[in-house]
Amino acid sequence: xxxxxxxxxxxxxxxxxxxxxxxxxxxxxxxxxxxxxxxxxxxxxxxxxxxxxxxxxxxxxxxxxxxxxxxxxxxxxxxxxxxxxxxxxxxxxxxxxxxxxxxxxxxxxxxxxxxxxxxxxxxxxxxxxxxxxxxxxxxxxxxxxxxxxxxxxxxxxxxxxxxxxxxxxxxxxxxxxxxxxxxxxxxxxxxxxxxxxx
Numbered sequence: 001x002x003x004x005x006x007x008x009x010x011x012x013x014x015x016x017x018x019x020x021x022x023x024x025x026x027x028x029x030x031x032x033x034x035x036x037x038x039x040x041x042x043x044x045x046x047x048x049x050x051x052x053x054x055x056x057x058x059x060x061x062x063x064x065x066x067x068x069x070x071x072x073x074x075x076x077x078x079x080x081x082x083x084x085x086x087x088x089x090x091x092x093x094x095x096x097x098x099x100x101x102x103x104x105x106x107x108x109x110x111x112x113x114x115x116x117x118x119x120x121x122x123x124x125x126x127x128x129x130x131x132x133x134x135x136x137x138x139x140x141x142x143x144x145x146x147x148x149x150x151x152x153x154x155x156x157x158x159x160x161x162x163x164x165x166x167x168x169x170x171x172x173x174x175x176x177x178x179x180x181x182x183x184x185x186x187x188x189x190x191x192x193x194x195x196x197x198x
Contacts, residue, residue: 007061010172012054012070013127017164019047019077020131020157027138028154047077065116065124068109076106100142107135122185123167130160 025031055070079102114128137153140146170182 008057013168021161024157103139
């Protein structure tokens, strides 16, 4: 009896994109940062827990890029939620300079994923590029104290979330139909095999 896990990329990118969209609306200035309650719940449930589950499933499928994105950034969302809770709860908040370093370290992780995504298709390349640029803008905002960079990071995050939603939808639709209905720019899967229907 062989054990087979479902391809959880659609689940992971959905959780990532929805959480990124909701948090990026705050950075873009669409809502007051005090309205963080729903975003905290999303960051913990979707961004933290669901992405971690998707990352574990991708580990068992040998999908290294998706595994890294989902597991590593599940940790990112958990720490983001804990920080936001500490700020709202009156605990000592980290300085903007520290947050700049926090975002730049994650930007380096996203940059590495972007380089790896060159072999994983155009949609994953765009998603990881957008993620890298978003985090870089937030890092620069933390160091320079220029709110315009936070706003830029918010809008880059919103664009990245749109790419993530498309990628999630394409993965789900292509897997369901067994052929490429919505292209992701993937010539060969991460496992070296052609995508379904190619």
